[in-house]
Amino acid sequence: GQNIDQPTEMTATEGAIVQINCTYQTSGFNGLFWYQQHAGEAPTFLSYNVLDGLEEKGRFSSFLSRSKGYSYLLLKELQMKDSASYLCAFVTTDSWGKFQFGAGTQVVVTP
Amino acid sequence: SAVISQKPSRDICQRGTSLTIQCQVDSQVTMMFWYRQQPGQSLTLIATANQGSEATYESGFVIDKFPISRPNLTFSTLTVSNMSPEDSSIYLCSVQLEGRRGSPLHFGNGTRLTVT
Numbered sequence: 001g002q003n004i005d006q007p008t009e010m011t012a013t014e015g016a017i018v019q020i021n022c023t024y025q026t027s028g029f030n031g032l033f034w035y036q037q038h039a040g041e042a043p044t045f046l047s048y049n050v051l052d053g054l055e056e057k058g059r060f061s062s063f064l065s066r067s068k069g070y071s072y073l074l075l076k077e078l079q080m081k082d083s084a085s086y087l088c089a090f091v092t093t094d095s096w097g098k099f100q101f102g103a104g105t106q107v108v109v110t111p
Numbered sequence: 112s113a114v115i116s117q118k119p120s121r122d123i124c125q126r127g128t129s130l131t132i133q134c135q136v137d138s139q140v141t142m143m144f145w146y147r148q149q150p151g152q153s154l155t156l157i158a159t160a161n162q163g164s165e166a167t168y169e170s171g172f173v174i175d176k177f178p179i180s181r182p183n184l185t186f187s188t189l190t191v192s193n194m195s196p197e198d199s200s201i202y203l204c205s206v207q208l209e210g211r212r213g214s215p216l217h218f219g220n221g222t223r224l225t226v227t
Contacts, residue, residue: 004153030212031212031213033215033216041220041221042115042203042218042219042220042221043154043203043216043218044218045215045216045217048213048215050212050213087153087154089154091212097142097144097159097207097210097216098144098156098159099154099156099216101153101154101155102153103151103152103153104153
């Protein structure tokens with residue numbers, strides 16, 4: 001079957017680094033996405049990985065290992081505005097648009 | 112990106128009534144989807160809204176409960192019928208601008224529904 005897991009909550013200090021892990025199980029894996037969702041707002045797209053390795057976008061980086069069914073999102077130089085829920089989601093080869101989302105990791109940034 | 116307008120943004124409804132949620136996109140899109148996000152849980156796909164044909168529903172969701180319209184490439188509605196408190200949730204319209212691998216979903220701001 002299909003499954004996706006990520007931690008419920010993480011707390012880190014402003015200026016620090018936080019790594020949010022995501023593990024998944026599926027057949028026909030065809031890419032993994034990361035989204036940011038502030039309370040009361042819509043999720044916004046952060047990154048996409050389909051090949052193994054690290055993708056860097058400014059303060060945010062995302063890593064994928066297909067053989068391990070594992071991804072992480074790395075947030076560097078944390079700012080208070082980074083306090084949000086971070087969702088990982090995968091898609092499979094049978095449909096581009098059917099995203100399977102994790103429950104989200106609530107990141108709390110403290111002063 | 113696209114501007115996705117969803118309304119109402121929130122509503123409080125009585126048990127047994129129905130609510131229709133509208134989703135308007137500022138550009139033509141092939142793929143439109145309706146998701147539900149219950150408190151503390153992940154986004155769950157309800158159905159894919161197909162233009163010119165019936166929506167495709169995911170396991171656990173049926174047309175009688177969640178009828179969907181897609182009259183053109185920029186607009187869709189989702190109706191939550193015969194509501195019960197278990198339907199209290201955030202309902203999100205989403206679109207995929209390109210029908211290709213790696214094309215992300217873009218979401219409307221959601222409709223926060225409370226059923227009393």
